[in-house]
Amino acid sequence: MKATICPKEIEVKHSIRPDVNREFLTVQCPNGWDDVKKISNKVLTYDGRKFVYCSWNSDRNVANFFAFLSGESVKVATIN
Numbered sequence: 364m365k366a367t368i369c370p371k372e373i374e375v376k377h378s379i380r381p382d383v384n385r386e387f388l389t390v391q392c393p394n395g396w397d398d399v400k401k402i403s404n405k406v407l408t409y410d411g412r413k414f415v416y417c418s419w420n421s422d423r424n425v426a427n428f429f430a431f432l433s434g435e436s437v438k439v440a441t442i443n
Contacts, residue, residue: 373402375409381432388414388428399426406439413437 375388388409392398399419407414407428414428415437430437 373407375407375428377409379432384432385429386412386414386432387417390426390428392419392424392426395421395424398424402426406437413439415439 373390375390377386377388379386388407390402390407392402396419403416403419403426405416409430412430413436414430417427417429419426
């Protein structure tokens with residue numbers, strides 16, 4: 364049997380914060396800022412919703428992305 368690598372997929376942890384009307388995706392970045400800078404300008408799609416970069420935690424080496432719980436669309440543009 365063979366396995367293939369999904370080239371445009373990354374592992375994330377999903378969490379919800381109703382108190383701030385946001386849900387978050389957390390991405391492990393074991394190489395610190397070197398990993399974060401590769402994804403900080405990207406938009407992640409999770410369960411049909413778009414998440415944008417909002418922060419990183421250098422102590423835990425994770426990057427955070429968010430979307431609004433209210434269904435309000437995160438503002439993004441497409442690069443041609």
